[in-house]
Amino acid sequence: MAYEIESDGKKIEIEIEPAETEGIFNVRIGDQKFHVDGIPTGEGSYSILIDGQSYEIDIDVREDRYRVVVNGEFYELDLRDERRRRPTVTAVLETPSGAQLVSAPMAGKVLDILVVAGQSVEKDQGVMVIEAMKMENELRSPIQGVVKEVYVKRGEAVEPKAKLLLVEGS
Amino acid sequence: MAYEIESDGKKIEIEIEPAETEGIFNVRIGDQKFHVDGIPTGEGSYSILIDGQSYEIDIDVREDRYRVVVNGEFYELDLRDERRRRPTVTAVLETPSGAQLVSAPMAGKVLDILVVAGQSVEKDQGVMVIEAMKMENELRSPIQGVVKEVYVKRGEAVEPKAKLLLVEGS
Amino acid sequence: MFKKILIANRGEIAVRVIRACHELDIEAVAVYSEADRKALHVRYADEAYCIGPAPSPQSYLRTDKILEVAKKSKAEAVHPGYGFLAENPRFARECEDAGFVFIGPSSKTIEQMGSKVRARQTMIAAKVPVVPGTEDPLRDLEHAKEIAEEIGYPIFLKAAMGGGGKGMRIVRDPNQLAAALRGAQSEAKSAFGDDSVYIERALEKPRHIEFQILADNHGEIVHLFERECSIQRRHQKVIEETPSTFLDPMMRQKMGEIAKQAAKAAGYRNAGTIEFLVDQHRNFYFLEMNTRIQVEHPITERVVGVDLVKAQIEIAAGRSLPFKQQNLVQTGHAIECRICAEDPANQFLPSAGLIKGLRTPGGFGVREDTGIFEGWEIPVFYDPLLSKLVAWGEDRTDAIRRMTRCLEEYQLLGVKTNIPFHLWVMRNDYFLQGDYDTHFIDTHFSKENLIQSSHHKEVAWIGAALEAWHRDQKRLRMMLSAPGGGSADSPWKLQGRREALGLD
């Protein structure tokens, strides 16, 4: 299998093929070849040996976004397989004018709405406060722009991934 | 469902029926009725609430033999369901003259054979030494009697449940 | 001694109290909400009773239900833990009135210390230094302006009945005062049903250092030294340690004596904490008193060698303190990291869900207090605190290194945690030098910090590819075993499907 990884803005091609012995893989990144002893040790967790170096790896996947923790250190990257690479690129081109949806990261209650439709917002400006797990969590605008629409009311209970607010880039 | 439990030589009938709420059971032991909130918490483990009393229960089953640990305390009992109760009783009657098989409780190596065919043995007399997990483990005769046959040789590797030795009751 | 105690709480602190009960040969009665049937505190307790639906106002805050269980189970005393009803004077009074021993101070003391304004007044009268500010609630904006000018900006507006950062506003500039006062008052009103607000000077580079107190019912009071709790996020402690790197023996002794003086002034009994703010010139000021066991009590237990929860129970049962101040010493150094279900790479948003894998660290000098286990579904209704990891060492360096290796070993699958954040702190130069204040996280931490390491970049890529490969294999197996995809298919068809899936 070949995958494309996007990490820190760079695109990397990575090829992985199982070797004859179970748990052993041949991996190629550009010119570099790795002989990887990689066994699953739980859901999304692996023990990996490369040239005798031992790594504990935990992986959390949300769509194409991979969060990888290597020996406690933290990495984030996007991974797509070869087949899906092109369509994904096209999809990005089709996105209209960079409007960005703010959605609920978890179940909770809308405690406060800090903006109104039509208002200009900075990137990372707080737009809404959600109470979840006894904590108040401020959600921020992912881009600079104008609030196009607010989908929820103060006091409303929201489910994970519920649409909250639309910001149009400027 | 109705089951028969044999515990300390006593036979107890126990009836268990799920109530309407999931995880709740009505249990009857003789005249006593119990309202049991019992939820599985792992393979062979349960959290049980009876009249507010909380119990942690771990169960290990080998054929009809149940090992039950209640809050760290240890119980052993036999449990059969109603259908299988009668045949089992018959089976006991059919067993020929009380010959008892000693079989390997785990994989290991026969380190020593302490008896020979034809020899009289007491109940609990050591008959064989098996090495497993770096420990020497003495197996004992389950009954008083005469060794009819020895199926293994010194130094031989044995699998779990391998036949080792037959003792005929006297 | 009591025969049976009801624990009016959940999570790790309920487990903590149950353990103390069992070690004292006391039966423990748990209460639980419908979301907590499988929770550890229910399973470890001797008795457990459901008190209502998941949201805490319908269960863990229902004093009537809890007292009903106390009666039914014939408990003699009630331990409130922290949070929920622990600092609710009405609950303490209801316990007292119903004949149950409330394991904590009297309802009167809780009430007195619960009002920040009354607490300040008490301390001023007892000659305990308080942060410069108003003694009485503000009358109006004019009054606020006047006081603010007098003590100088920046100032804090704080709710008189406050706690947990609610109804609190920092004001750096006179122009902001009107809006901030309105905001603080409305927040105070909605959170505490009382819009009283007062002013305190906002200290520069303040450190939060608190002293643990034990007072028995016979007039004996000791302090068990300090806890440094300056690593905070939004006024919530995240990492605590003891001893504090900021205190020298003389200052420690002085603050300890004043902490005892403060406790005496409050007529205190049982375990409590005097919180101080310490400015960069080493002036210290009474901040507030916590009239309950603290989340971070284990670091004191390890360094002083006293089981504080057992002490709470013994004191509540009328026993005298078995030691004097001069018997208490600090040995080594202890650090606590609060392991929370929150995402440090995404503004610490909470993350509920199923724990799919759990492997916790151990070994010499390591303690964990937890309410979780593999297979536990973290409910969305409660605090995201999962577990408290404590590392002890012969000295601070030893403790930090031990904590670091514990955090590296800690594996929790299925839910995001702040473990990467803790690791970042343990490797931060300012933290390593003990040079930090309550603004540490705001000043030094960002998501970019977390992912700046490029040590194992290629290993991370390989790991991701391995995961993707296993996911694809699983998808393939599911496709092949789906109806019409059975093994009777021709190899050609199979191969076609494999190709369609991009699996070759």
Added chain:
Amino acid sequence: MFKKILIANRGEIAVRVIRACHELDIEAVAVYSEADRKALHVRYADEAYCIGPAPSPQSYLRTDKILEVAKKSKAEAVHPGYGFLAENPRFARECEDAGFVFIGPSSKTIEQMGSKVRARQTMIAAKVPVVPGTEDPLRDLEHAKEIAEEIGYPIFLKAAMGGGGKGMRIVRDPNQLAAALRGAQSEAKSAFGDDSVYIERALEKPRHIEFQILADNHGEIVHLFERECSIQRRHQKVIEETPSTFLDPMMRQKMGEIAKQAAKAAGYRNAGTIEFLVDQHRNFYFLEMNTRIQVEHPITERVVGVDLVKAQIEIAAGRSLPFKQQNLVQTGHAIECRICAEDPANQFLPSAGLIKGLRTPGGFGVREDTGIFEGWEIPVFYDPLLSKLVAWGEDRTDAIRRMTRCLEEYQLLGVKTNIPFHLWVMRNDYFLQGDYDTHFIDTHFSKENLIQSSHHKEVAWIGAALEAWHRDQKRLRMMLSAPGGGSADSPWKLQGRREALGLD
């Protein structure tokens, strides 16, 4: 200090040593057999290399393979743990010759203390009391008879190169001597390649009390007090505690001094243990010296506050001991229970297999050193020790109660363990009174003891019925989803099948 250390071991002790390395900022190199690819020590190490198939003679005992890995990985030192090659003088010498620091005493000391006869001779010369018996190996049966008469029955026959109870026989009667000598010699020959056997008097009601020693390379020796290890099964320790209830301060001091004397006589350096037998009249005798870290070292660490494995590494790196004898004190009481995969209800037969569930205890004063995790398949090839549970308390009663609640909390599913046995000990009156010797288990324990409790008999029955009900449900679901058992079947057919299964 070293930059990299190879750990020539597996299981909990390999994990223990890796942790010490990481806390000292040293890289840890693991070696593993094919059965241990998923083991914790492989995953926690910085590097890991396979050294052969599962049986230890083909892997963990292969000095050549291990030294090859040491060279390849550029390790500077080798930590042998306990067991396997830890007391093999040849391995120590090979490490020395190849230029690796062997973390332990010199190969010469290991060799000298490994021969029980030479060790006795050394101690006699140093005026350390030894158990009355022969100084030299027995020549023949006549010689044996003569000596046995002289010191009086019962006597022990012991292998000169012995250890772990092999080549050992108790002889209570002159008539048994000939057969016992033959047995001991042949066992000694096959276990150690040397049939030398000697005689020791068998003490009545002996207690096994050992002293921990630390000696640096600069002539400084300290003892870290005693460990009481009399709870043994077939000469294997099962439960250890410190302090011993049997010692008073004077005897403790005297034994400590003699332990240091013994270590000096052996030219000892690094961590070691002097084992004594103590008879009921409080006479104590040198039994043997263990030239390595002991399984039970954590109880000393907790009570004395010194990390013994770190100390081993520091000493091996040439550092001086950072404390003197007078700096060391015992604080509180610690107990260790060895959690083993063995069945206490069936002659402690070992029990390998998959760990299907694991929930370990925690909280104040609790330490666990483990090599296992949920999902780990315990191999049949190695020692059944899974984990060491240590409880510390302010005093012995506190420690015992804490251990009791820890054992009650401990849940390990899928494999039988000796936890019920440990719980029985913690509740045994003799143990509670500290009144026990090495015959404790033989004298007091039987399977019937284990299942005598009838407290929760009905709950056990209900639990069994619940399990049976769930099994039947599962069987039913499998039948119904089997080919031809799909949902298209008529309700009548289904009901017929249910009835056939006895599920209604």
